[in-house]
Amino acid sequence: MSAATVVLWRHGRTRSNAENRMQGQLDVPLDEVGHAQAAASAAHLAPLVAPLAAVGAARLVASDLSRALDTARALSALTGLEPQPDPALREVDAGRWQGLLHSEITASWSEDYAAWRGGGDVRAGGGESRAELAERTAAAVERHAAGVPEGGTLVVASHGAALKGALLRLLGLELSAWSAFAGFRNAHWAVLARGRRGWLLGEYNAGPPGAGEGAEG
Template identity: 70%
Template sequence: MTASTLVLWRHGRTPFNAENRFQGQLDVPLDEVGRAQAREAAAHLAALGVDVLVASDLSRAADTAAALTALSGVPAQLDPALREVDAGRWQGLLHHEITAQWPQEYAAWRRGEDLRIGGGETRAEVAERTAAAVQRHAEAVDDGGTLVVASHGAALKAALLRLLGLPVTAGGAFAGFRNARWAVLRRRAEGWSLAEYNAGPAGAGVGAEG
């Protein structure tokens, strides 16, 4: 048993996204725009079909998934292993505040280096955690089924790279996940392949990764 299609879906906008504030594992809720984004994206995903739905237990991802449950009738399983990167002391800060306090570390992180941001997690640790969770849920889906995973920008990109067999340092080759947008992966004999990236409603905003 394994899913044939995997949809990695980023949550809708939050106040921290709108402010360009690093949220990490802080439980920041969707704002009004984010709730509207989730509903619009859910309408697209429901039309594509969903067999199993899982989400991070942080409210912004869980509430995004709930919009799809409302349309598809598929309940969301909440999994803390799908949470955003733990950004330690960076969490809750504006990006310019991080650059002022940790200029070298922030510049290295932006270059794609795999460092422990704010004393929290490395990209490799996030990739291992999230990709393992996605694979575990995918293996519980009937052959030919579709798994939708509602999670977070940095966590989803890390999982995507690991599932595609790419190093976490290759993240710069991919734009950040936009709010309420998703990537589609298809199962091939040799593993997962990327079919779509940052797909979704035109009204989704960029949001701050993390």
């Protein structure tokens, strides 16, 4: 039992994304644009996933925060796969930064926030460190991938920083490589394929036209 392919899929836009506001683990829903982005992404992913779903060789999991779970449900509507919610796939716990505009965080925590934005392993708002986030989310992805039939596909609907942390760990890269990867755009995804010595990156920030890049977190 082991997935051959993992799709790491970021949720659609929220009002907080549009406002450049740090969400962290606050349960902020998709806005109207976000629902449209999720539907457009799902239409792109469904032809890849539906044939496998029909023979029981695909799984769909999601962060239990509504913006990720509702994004996953857009794919569920097209494939019949029921998303399995998992709190381990939540976004970073950003502590006191949650709910604040990025300009407000810069005004009060300029050094810490600059370090976070630069890929440093700091505790976001006194909450979770980047290393803790990466270990949590990568372990969750590996756990779910292990439950997929051999050669199947796992789709993971989650969050920008959470997915990037998982990606780096799964590829065996150090967190210092964080800033070498652009942030996940809303409703965009990365594709990992299992190779002989571990995971290989096949696609990064793939997605439907017109989906804007929302702020991480």
